[in-house]
Amino acid sequence: MIQSEEYFEMLKPWNLDDLVDHIMNTHHAYLKANYPLILKLIDKLENTTQSDVIKEIKTLFTEFTDDLAIHLVKEEEVLFPYFKKLAESKSAGSKVEAANFGSLSRPIEMMEEEHDDSHHIMDRIKELTNNFTAPQDAEPSIHFLYFKLKEFDDDLETHHELENNLLFTKASVLEKELEIK
Numbered sequence: 266m267i268q269s270e271e272y273f274e275m276l277k278p279w280n281l282d283d284l285v286d287h288i289m290n291t292h293h294a295y296l297k298a299n300y301p302l303i304l305k306l307i308d309k310l311e312n313t314t315q316s317d318v319i320k321e322i323k324t325l326f327t328e329f330t331d332d333l334a335i336h337l338v339k340e341e342e343v344l345f346p347y348f349k350k351l352a353e354s355k356s357a358g359s360k361v362e363a364a365n366f367g368s369l370s371r372p373i374e375m376m377e378e379e380h381d382d383s384h385h386i387m388d389r390i391k392e393l394t395n396n397f398t399a400p401q402d403a404e405p406s407i408h409f410l411y412f413k414l415k416e417f418d419d420d421l422e423t424h425h426e427l428e429n430n431l432l433f434t435k436a437s438v439l440e441k442e443l444e445i446k
C-alpha cells in the first residue's frame with residue numbers, strides 16, 4: 266500500500282474538482298463496499314469463541330455505520346457539489362451564489378467533529394480487539410474480521426486526513442478567493 270505521506274504529497278497539487286472525484290471514487294466507494302461486508306461478517310460470528318467481544322463490536326460498528334451513512338449524504342449531496350461549483354466558477358470566471366448554509370466554516374467544522382466522533386468509535390473497537398489482533402487460537406473467520414477492521418480503520422484515517430487537511434482547506438481558500446459573501 267502506498268504510504269500515507271507519499272499519497273498526500275501526490276494529491277496536494279490536485280485541483281478541488283479532481284480531489285472531490287478522487288475521494289468519492291476511492292474512499293467513499295471503499296466505505297460503501299466494505300461496511301456492509303463487515304456487518305455481515307460480524308453477524309456470522311456471534312456464536313464463536315469470541316462471542317462477547319463480537320457482540321460489543323457489533324454495537325459499536327452499527328453505531329458507527331448509522332452515523333457514517335448520514336455523514337456521507339451530507340458530503341455527497343450538499344458539501345461536495347458546492348465545492349464543485351466553486352471550482353467551476355474559478356475556471357469559468359463566473360460568479361457563484363452563496364450556499365444556503367452560508368459560509369463554509371460551520372459545515373466544515375461540523376464534518377471535522379463527525380470525523381472525530383467516528384475515530385472515537387473505531388478507537389474503542391481497536392482497544393476491544395487488542396489493536397485488531399485476534400487470539401491465536403481464534404477461528405480463521407475472526408482473524409479475517411480483525412484484518413478487515415484494521416484495513417477499514419486505516420482507510421478511514423487516510424480519508425479523513427485528506428478531507429480535513431487538504432480538501433476542506435482548498436475549498437476554504439477558494440471561497441475566500443472568489444469573495445463569496
Ligand SMILES: [Fe+2]
Nearest residue numbers: 293340424428
Ligand atoms: Fe468523506
Ligand SMILES: [Fe+2]
Nearest residue numbers: 340376380428
Ligand atoms: Fe468526511
